[in-house]
Amino acid sequence: MKHYIVKRLLWxxxxxxxxxxxxxxxxxxxxxxxxxxxxxxNEVTPTAENIAQMREQLxxxxxxxxxxxxxxxxxxxxxFGNSYANNKPVGEEIAKALPPTLYLASVSLLIIVIISVAAxxxxxxxxxxxxxxxxxxxxxxxxxxxxxxxxILLMWLFAVKLKWLPxxxxxxxxxxxxxxxxxSLGYIATYVRLIRNNMIQNKRENYVLYGRVRxxxxxTIMKHVFKNSLQTSLTALGMSIPKLIAGTVVIENIxxxxxxxxxxxxxIFNRDFPMIQAYVLIMAVLFVFCxxxxxxxxxxxxxxxxET
Amino acid sequence: xxxxxxxxVLVAAVLCTGIFAGCSSTSANSDVSTKEALNYACTKDxxxxxxxxxxxxxxxxxxxxxxxxxxxxxxxxxxxxxxxxISADGLEYTFHLRKGVTFTDGAAFNAExxxxxxxxxxxxxERHAWLDMVNEIKENVVVDEHTYKLVLKQPYYPxxxxxxxTRPFRFISPNCFVNGTTEEGVSGYIGTGxxxxxxxxxxxxxxxxxxxxYWGEKTKIKTVNWKVMPDPQTILLALQNGExxxxxxxxxxxxxxxxxxxxEDEGAYKTYISExxxxxxxxxNSNSPITKDIKVREAIEYAxxxxxxxxxxxxxxxxxxxxxxxxxxxxxxxxxxTISYNQEKAKQLLxxxxxxxxxxxxxxxxxxxxxxxxxxxxxNAQEGTIAASIQxxxxxxxxKMNILGExxxxxxxxxxxxxxxxxxxxxxxxxxxxxxYVSSWRIPAHGDYQAQVGLEKKxxxxxxxxxxxxxxxxxxxxxxxxxxxTYINDQYVYIPISYSKTKAVAIDGLNGVTFNDSQYExxxxxxxxxx
Numbered sequence: 001m002k003h004y005i006v007k008r009l010l011w012x013x014x015x016x017x018x019x020x021x022x023x024x025x026x027x028x029x030x031x032x033x034x035x036x037x038x039x040x041x042n043e044v045t046p047t048a049e050n051i052a053q054m055r056e057q058l059x060x061x062x063x064x065x066x067x068x069x070x071x072x073x074x075x076x077x078x079x080f081g082n083s084y085a086n087n088k089p090v091g092e093e094i095a096k097a098l099p100p101t102l103y104l105a106s107v108s109l110l111i112i113v114i115i116s117v118a119a120x121x122x123x124x125x126x127x128x129x130x131x132x133x134x135x136x137x138x139x140x141x142x143x144x145x146x147x148x149x150x151x152i153l154l155m156w157l158f159a160v161k162l163k164w165l166p167x168x169x170x171x172x173x174x175x176x177x178x179x180x181x182x183x184s185l186g187y188i189a190t191y192v193r194l195i196r197n198n199m200i201q202n203k204r205e206n207y208v209l210y211g212r213v214r215x216x217x218x219x220t221i222m223k224h225v226f227k228n229s230l231q232t233s234l235t236a237l238g239m240s241i242p243k244l245i246a247g248t249v250v251i252e253n254i255x256x257x258x259x260x261x262x263x264x265x266x267x268i269f270n271r272d273f274p275m276i277q278a279y280v281l282i283m284a285v286l287f288v289f290c291x292x293x294x295x296x297x298x299x300x301x302x303x304x305x306x307e308t
Numbered sequence: 309x310x311x312x313x314x315x316x317v318l319v320a321a322v323l324c325t326g327i328f329a330g331c332s333s334t335s336a337n338s339d340v341s342t343k344e345a346l347n348y349a350c351t352k353d354x355x356x357x358x359x360x361x362x363x364x365x366x367x368x369x370x371x372x373x374x375x376x377x378x379x380x381x382x383x384x385x386x387x388x389x390x391x392x393x394i395s396a397d398g399l400e401y402t403f404h405l406r407k408g409v410t411f412t413d414g415a416a417f418n419a420e421x422x423x424x425x426x427x428x429x430x431x432x433x434e435r436h437a438w439l440d441m442v443n444e445i446k447e448n449v450v451v452d453e454h455t456y457k458l459v460l461k462q463p464y465y466p467x468x469x470x471x472x473x474t475r476p477f478r479f480i481s482p483n484c485f486v487n488g489t490t491e492e493g494v495s496g497y498i499g500t501g502x503x504x505x506x507x508x509x510x511x512x513x514x515x516x517x518x519x520x521x522y523w524g525e526k527t528k529i530k531t532v533n534w535k536v537m538p539d540p541q542t543i544l545l546a547l548q549n550g551e552x553x554x555x556x557x558x559x560x561x562x563x564x565x566x567x568x569x570x571x572e573d574e575g576a577y578k579t580y581i582s583e584x585x586x587x588x589x590x591x592x593n594s595n596s597p598i599t600k601d602i603k604v605r606e607a608i609e610y611a612x613x614x615x616x617x618x619x620x621x622x623x624x625x626x627x628x629x630x631x632x633x634x635x636x637x638x639x640x641x642x643x644x645x646t647i648s649y650n651q652e653k654a655k656q657l658l659x660x661x662x663x664x665x666x667x668x669x670x671x672x673x674x675x676x677x678x679x680x681x682x683x684x685x686x687x688n689a690q691e692g693t694i695a696a697s698i699q700x701x702x703x704x705x706x707x708k709m710n711i712l713g714e715x716x717x718x719x720x721x722x723x724x725x726x727x728x729x730x731x732x733x734x735x736x737x738x739x740x741x742x743x744x745y746v747s748s749w750r751i752p753a754h755g756d757y758q759a760q761v762g763l764e765k766k767x768x769x770x771x772x773x774x775x776x777x778x779x780x781x782x783x784x785x786x787x788x789x790x791x792x793x794t795y796i797n798d799q800y801v802y803i804p805i806s807y808s809k810t811k812a813v814a815i816d817g818l819n820g821v822t823f824n825d826s827q828y829e830x831x832x833x834x835x836x837x838x839x
């Protein structure tokens with residue numbers, strides 16, 4: 001196990017370097033001159049003089065590798081430079097916006113787990129019954145509705161019509177309900193199907209038959225089926241955590257949620273490169289680490305995988 | 309729980325059709341007259357409202373900071389300066405400052421504060437390159453505590469108008485200066501205006517409260533809550549939910565035309581529309597391979613059916629423009645040749661220019677197809693629809709027009725480099741028109757400059773504009789404006805479409821909603837709640 005962990009950790013070094021390089025060259029791939037963008041974003045008319053001044057200020061005249069290494073070493077210390085749009089440190093801006101996003105993602109995750117497990121198990125137990133078919137129909141609708149559309153519908157129904165919840169913002173504890181439900185819709189659809197199918201598959205395994213032959217109670221058998229089915233879902237769920245965080249982009253805009261998703265959208269519209277670079281890097285690192293944790297988790301559960 | 313949620317989605321899906329079927333909800337507020345706080349929703353945060361920089365929202369800057377003059381009802385009126393004298397040579401402006409005015413931190417507003425602010429603005433010349441006025445300032449002089457003298461390098465005629473603009477000539481308490489200046493940021497946002505910024509949470513909200521010691525008439529509403537809602541659809545729903553009392557914005561930013569019409573028809577809200585403020589036009593690049601031919605540009609002007617755009621797309625809410633700038637704009641009440649929709653004339657001009665109709669309905673000349681591109685900022689859906697209308701008009705006369713919707717920065721990049729055939733252009737509106745707008749034609753980073761660069765007399769045009777700004781004689785200046793506007797009109801560089809208006813929607817009970825001269829300001833101080 002120790003050997004496996006060390007190997008995986010070492011592998012992460014080139015991956016992370018590659019990611020950081022990719023995040024950095026974004027600035028070079030863009031057709032816009034970053035100096036000009038930095039000027040224009042403040043509604044100042046770019047002129048030859050102020051562009052030259054800004055280029056010098058941003059260190060854009062240095063060779064590419066020098067700029068990359070400076071950026072990387074600063075980024076490793078948490079310094080991602082200053083935003084073009086408001087001149088504030090990007091690291092601070094992200095640190096401020098991260099808690100609301102994590103809060104939103106956590107509540108969504110909770111909703112996903114509770115509803116998916118409950119509905120998935122129910123569907124599997126009542127396989128092909130009306131309940132199962134209805135659930136799957138609802139799940140199908142859930143998958144088909146785009147997040148932004150579902151968000152607006154929910155907002156209209158629960159805020160404007162029923163007046164149960166606020167439309168948007170982060171003003172009260174109830175504010176999180178609509179964005180979290182919207183964010184979880186797509187995932188619930190996936191996990192209900194996943195858990196249901198896994199359980200049905202497991203129900204056909206020999207150990208279930210053996211259990212029945214041994215005269216075990218149906219409830220006990222289903223417990224084993226559930227446990228064995230959960231493993232795949234847990235792996236998928238682990239990978240959903242960074243996806244949930246990155247997936248808040250649209251939802252945060254609709255619900256005026258002050259998280260990093262919105263920060264990122266604003267940065268993209270402004271071509272606020274330091275912010276975009278930091279966002280890409282942080283998200284990529286998050287994905288890589290979650291992937292590692294999920295792998296380690298599954299290896300810990302299933303020692304056979306250590307050999308592969 | 310799953311079932312309940314699922315049902316909710318289904319119910320929502322069924323009911324959603326009601327949104328477009330006109331199934332409306334009414335405002336939640338029943339006791340509006342006792343309200344003390346106005347909730348305003350904006351797609352953008354107020355950001356850094358340092359009045360000497362440009363990253364913040366202009367309407368928020370206007371709430372907190374004031375200038376020596378203000379532009380109201382098309383005139384320059386006193387603000388922090390009670391009166392002024394201008395020397396005979398037009399080089400010295402002596403301002404008599406209002407007495408007893410203090411910044412909201414208690415600092416006195418006097419000639420010294422004016423000088424410090426003006427020096428800080430001049431010291432950051434690069435930032436203000438778009439505004440000639442800053443270039444023209446030679447010296448800022450404290451005559452006595454309540455008298456300040458502005459000395460110019462040349463007699464710059466729009467001085468008093470530009471001193472009243474929302475930025476940069478507004479005054480911030482010298483206590484907020486950092487290292488004696490404001491160019492690298494300020495330590496607070498303390499002004500003399502009717503409102504005080506009392507709280508600001510980035511990307512969430514800002515709270516403005518009444519300045520209790522305001523020198524002028526105090527605001528009728530105690531608090532303005534500026535809520536940030538990036539999605540216009542959310543803003544509409546929040547208005548229907550009673551969380552928002554006012555939508556206010558220019559060019560479809562806060563409220564698009566369809567929603568505006570729908571809310572107007574519902575009757576539960578009060579809708580307001582300003583006088584024509586700015587000019588909406590399409591630039592035709594005089595330096596592009598096909599449109600460099602003046603006959604082609606003229607043909608395009610004849611081919612575009614403006615009435616279709618005004619009635620069909622803008623719902624008749626804007627006035628059709630026959631000339632680039634409205635006759636109401638200073639110096640623009642001149643006789644100019646106007647063009648009416650005439651397909652036959654357009655075809656004839658294209659024939660004359662050598663573009664012959666091909667078998668596929670697209671004109672050709674020397675083996676080249678008559679194919680041009682109109683690019684626009686894809687975030688503005690209305691512009692996309694207008695583009696489609698123009699596309700059909702041009703196709704009818706044998707010009708193939710491609711539509712290129714781009715992300716804003718890409719659109720601006722194209723504008724700067726002149727890499728376009730057709731593009732949108734919006735004038736800056738009063739009080740910037742005509743002087744600041746025409747002045748910007750000389751800056752290469754503007755689409756106007758790039759579209760004009762192929763003109764034979766471009767150099768003359770730029771030089772004349774420069775001379776206009778420093779021409780002291782009003783008659784001569786008017787004559788020069790006439791020459792410039794006539795030339796640009798006769799060269800068919802712009803297809804004037806309409807004169808845009810600012811729109812507002814308020815809940816029933818919010819009164820006093822009016823418009824300032826500048827489309828970027830919101831006169832919250834005049835608003836009040838009553839039944």
